[in-house]
Amino acid sequence: SGKLHMGHVRNYTIGDVLTRHYRMRGRNVLQPMGWDAFGLPAENAAMANKVPPAKWTRDNIAYMKKQLQGLGFALDWTRELATCNPDYYKWNQWLFTRLFRKGLAYKKTGIVNWDPVDQTVLANEQVIEGRGWRTGAPVEKREIPMYFFRITKYAEELLGALDGLNGWPEQVKLMQKNWIGRSEGVRIGFEYSLENQKKILWVFTTRADTLMGTTFCAVAAEHPIAAWAAEKNPEVKKFVEECKRGTVVEAELAQIEKKGMPTGMFCTHPISGEEVTVWVGNYVLMTYGEGAVMGVPAHDERDFAFALKYGLAIPQVIDVAGFSANEWQDSYTDHGKCINSGKYDGLDFQQSVDAIAADLKSKSLGEKQVQWRLRDWGISRQRYWGCPIPIVHCASCGDVPVPDDQLPVKLPEDLVPDGTGNPLAKMPAFYETSCPSCGKPAKRETDTMDTFVDSSWYFARFACPGQDKAMVDERAKYWMAVDQYIGGIEHAILHLLYSRFFMRAMRDEGLLQVSEPFTNLLTQGMVLAETYYRDTPEGRREWVHPSEVVLERDAKGKILSAKKKDGAEVVFDGIGTMSKSRNNGVDPQQLIEKYGADTARLFIIFASPPTHTLEWSDEGVEGSFRFLKRLWSFCFKFKSISESKSENKNSRHEIHAVLKQANYDLQKHQFNTVASACMKILNAIERLPAGDPAAKEGLSILVRLLSPITPHVCHALWRELGFGEDVMTAPWPEPDPAALVQDEVEYVVQVNGKTRGTLKVPQAAVQKTMEEMAIQAANKYIDGKTIRRIVIVPGRLINIVV
RNA sequence: GCGAAGGUGGCGGAAUUGGUAGACGCACCAGGUUUAGGUCCUGGCGCCUAACCGCGUGUGGGUUCGAGUCCCACCCUUCGCACCA
Numbered sequence A: 001s002g003k004l005h006m007g008h009v010r011n012y013t014i015g016d017v018l019t020r021h022y023r024m025r026g027r028n029v030l031q032p033m034g035w036d037a038f039g040l041p042a043e044n045a046a047m048a049n050k051v052p053p054a055k056w057t058r059d060n061i062a063y064m065k066k067q068l069q070g071l072g073f074a075l076d077w078t079r080e081l082a083t084c085n086p087d088y089y090k091w092n093q094w095l096f097t098r099l100f101r102k103g104l105a106y107k108k109t110g111i112v113n114w115d116p117v118d119q120t121v122l123a124n125e126q127v128i129e130g131r132g133w134r135t136g137a138p139v140e141k142r143e144i145p146m147y148f149f150r151i152t153k154y155a156e157e158l159l160g161a162l163d164g165l166n167g168w169p170e171q172v173k174l175m176q177k178n179w180i181g182r183s184e185g186v187r188i189g190f191e192y193s194l195e196n197q198k199k200i201l202w203v204f205t206t207r208a209d210t211l212m213g214t215t216f217c218a219v220a221a222e223h224p225i226a227a228w229a230a231e232k233n234p235e236v237k238k239f240v241e242e243c244k245r246g247t248v249v250e251a252e253l254a255q256i257e258k259k260g261m262p263t264g265m266f267c268t269h270p271i272s273g274e275e276v277t278v279w280v281g282n283y284v285l286m287t288y289g290e291g292a293v294m295g296v297p298a299h300d301e302r303d304f305a306f307a308l309k310y311g312l313a314i315p316q317v318i319d320v321a322g323f324s325a326n327e328w329q330d331s332y333t334d335h336g337k338c339i340n341s342g343k344y345d346g347l348d349f350q351q352s353v354d355a356i357a358a359d360l361k362s363k364s365l366g367e368k369q370v371q372w373r374l375r376d377w378g379i380s381r382q383r384y385w386g387c388p389i390p391i392v393h394c395a396s397c398g399d400v401p402v403p404d405d406q407l408p409v410k411l412p413e414d415l416v417p418d419g420t421g422n423p424l425a426k427m428p429a430f431y432e433t434s435c436p437s438c439g440k441p442a443k444r445e446t447d448t449m450d451t452f453v454d455s456s457w458y459f460a461r462f463a464c465p466g467q468d469k470a471m472v473d474e475r476a477k478y479w480m481a482v483d484q485y486i487g488g489i490e491h492a493i494l495h496l497l498y499s500r501f502f503m504r505a506m507r508d509e510g511l512l513q514v515s516e517p518f519t520n521l522l523t524q525g526m527v528l529a530e531t532y533y534r535d536t537p538e539g540r541r542e543w544v545h546p547s548e549v550v551l552e553r554d555a556k557g558k559i560l561s562a563k564k565k566d567g568a569e570v571v572f573d574g575i576g577t578m579s580k581s582r583n584n585g586v587d588p589q590q591l592i593e594k595y596g597a598d599t600a601r602l603f604i605i606f607a608s609p610p611t612h613t614l615e616w617s618d619e620g621v622e623g624s625f626r627f628l629k630r631l632w633s634f635c636f637k638f639k640s641i642s643e644s645k646s647e648n649k650n651s652r653h654e655i656h657a658v659l660k661q662a663n664y665d666l667q668k669h670q671f672n673t674v675a676s677a678c679m680k681i682l683n684a685i686e687r688l689p690a691g692d693p694a695a696k697e698g699l700s701i702l703v704r705l706l707s708p709i710t711p712h713v714c715h716a717l718w719r720e721l722g723f724g725e726d727v728m729t730a731p732w733p734e735p736d737p738a739a740l741v742q743d744e745v746e747y748v749v750q751v752n753g754k755t756r757g758t759l760k761v762p763q764a765a766v767q768k769t770m771e772e773m774a775i776q777a778a779n780k781y782i783d784g785k786t787i788r789r790i791v792i793v794p795g796r797l798i799n800i801v802v
Numbered sequence B: 001g002c003g004a005a006g007g008u009g010g011c012g013g014a015a016u017u018g019g020u021a022g023a024c025g026c027a028c029c030a031g032g033u034u035u036a037g038g039u040c041c042u043g044g045c046g047c048c049u050a051a052c053c054g055c056g057u058g059u060g061g062g063u064u065c066g067a068g069u070c071c072c073a074c075c076c077u078u079c080g081c082a083c084c085a
Helices: A006-024 A040-049 A053-070 A086-102 A151-164 A170-180 A208-213 A224-232 A234-245 A301-310 A349-362 A475-479 A494-508 A588-595 A597-607 A621-639 A649-667 A671-687 A694-706 A711-720 A767-777
Strands: A105-115 A120-122 A140-149 A182-194 A197-205 A216-219 A260-268 A275-281 A292-295 A366-372 A391-394 A398-401 A432-434 A441-444 A482-488 A518-524 A527-535 A541-544 A549-553 A559-564 A571-577 A744-751 A754-762 A789-793 A797-801
Touching (some): A006 A482, A006 A518, A040 A053, A086 A494, A151 A494, A170 A494, A197 A208, A197 A216, A224 A234, A494 A518, A621 A671, A649 A671, A744 A767, A767 A797
Parallel strands (some): A216 A275
Antiparallel strands (some): A182 A366
């Protein structure tokens, strides 16, 4: 993207802390780095600056590599890769041809956003309020041929294997489970006749028990019945076209007003034989199930709203104590016993579904079915800066995959896209070719692959640097799976699911032995910043950088007004991810230049636990800087003080107790409290009397504990203090059990759960002694009342209940 | 709209299993060092209060000797929703 942003610094610092910590514990840790370099940002920058994406990208890589090296990450640069290099993307293409031959990659039509002015396909991000971002023209939907990966073939496995991913956060597994979306239901057929031919309208439902409450069916705008009705009725045609014009984004689709129109078609209820009207509805998704639904207003939320709007009947078929359908404010969607359902009356959910499915089956009008929410992965992009899809279209042979000896299909690197059409499709030198199969003139595919393909297997490639004969080799066996993956929570579904699919596809090609790419997953929280904009007199929206904004707040800290430094009013648009488009990114470079890499690393680790969302503010950075300065000068002062012989057990206790907690926190990946622990140890050492030998031991612990976070300072101090040459080869510090033992334990004394003081109790004290001591200590608060009970929590507290 | 997570002082956050709420740091206040500012050092710092008491972890209710932590209802914020990656 150009420069490192705070999210990068956070991500790689977390990874580096883990890496250095495990290396000190003796593990062989591979920490690689590479560049996910294809994609839209490079094309946009290229258009803005009139520079080919290739040059822009490689310049950025050079700059960002310097930044990473400056931050001191312990990376193995001999394994560096970039997805835009032919020696990498060749293997995307090679695998694609394998999957294509197996039918795991295939062609069908897909729906895209079409900008009619620029004559180009737009990404969802480039559609703003239904209009093209550059032209402002209303965006249309278009159906075009595309290639898909058959990820649905692995749906069952991808779902089932989640249970075994013990190193993944529950949150992510749950999101993936819901995304894959297995649901058990019944496929139901409603017969209708079209031009004297008997046809069946198929719907899928998880609520077959409510079948007898069906008052209508609704089909998607893309459904054949909608097309038929549009041809007959200009009103329907208008409506269908309106539906097709709308958004392809599901989040928006789910929030638009539910509208529908009767198609004039009627079908037959498969059980009652009654006539059911068929509507076309803008809320029915062609991509899920059969592209048609049965409408049961009383027991489905959307159907209820739909029936109210169009005055359809709302017959109740599930028993609800004390209610009847015509009094309802809302649908009743819980399970219950069937009523008003003829022979199914009195059956519960499972019984009625079983009975209805059996009856439908005997009529060949339905059966039980498992339905998935997961759809196949469309990978075709009508864009330039990506991996070319290795297919040749031949008039006689059809779609022919490019043979291995002609791979890679190289992307020309000197193009500057202009935002119209697909650049490769305007380049005869690229697309004119001959058929690999019959040799006749043929046309090369000009679409490129979704960049998620590039990022679905790169980690395996890191294991095999220099390998130009294969996608991966034997070395992947040693390193794969990735023991610890670190990524933003925004990747919880797509990237992680695609990678899981790719590992299985590669496994089934005999390339890998593992099925899961990532054994342990740490989902890093997003780095957020405030966003501000103002609409200019010319009607453009200008995003104002937070550093340019002056705020006025009320006593409670609420924003009263926001102004640009030049006085112009700006609008506060909430807190969101740092992004170029909203101009709220914070460049870490200034931080690094002012304070140094170690302070930047310490600060970002100390600011919050890795998994937390982090609202950016550099207010506390001085504290991290101050701590490193204090540590540094203390160490140099310390060198000149001679050690006394007096051993003091108590002075060691605090340091070792803090170390014990820090090691536990490291295990939990709670690195912010590890940084706190380092500060606590320095505070403890500073309190020691001059010459106490615990100080030297404490410093040895502190420098090692801190070294994964601030390696440069710790490396220097380790040598300066004479502990050794290289702190990274030192053993990881462990607490001394002897130092952890204490003669007295401090107890909290409570009366009725309210804290009334503390009490030092000898380690060996018996229960009765403790009770007596506590009663005496809290005598004032007991105030002569009867003691009903005394609760003692060993090592913690004594609660006197009166 | 649906799915997932979060909400603790002025701020970032801490509090293995239900057991002293606010560790550590920022900001702020007072004092010291300094020609001054900065740096540095010492002390204070949830709210109310002279002090004790009391109140306090988004809101309302519940379980418990004891709730930030468990249960129910609600509010707000963030992430994802298949072409940003």
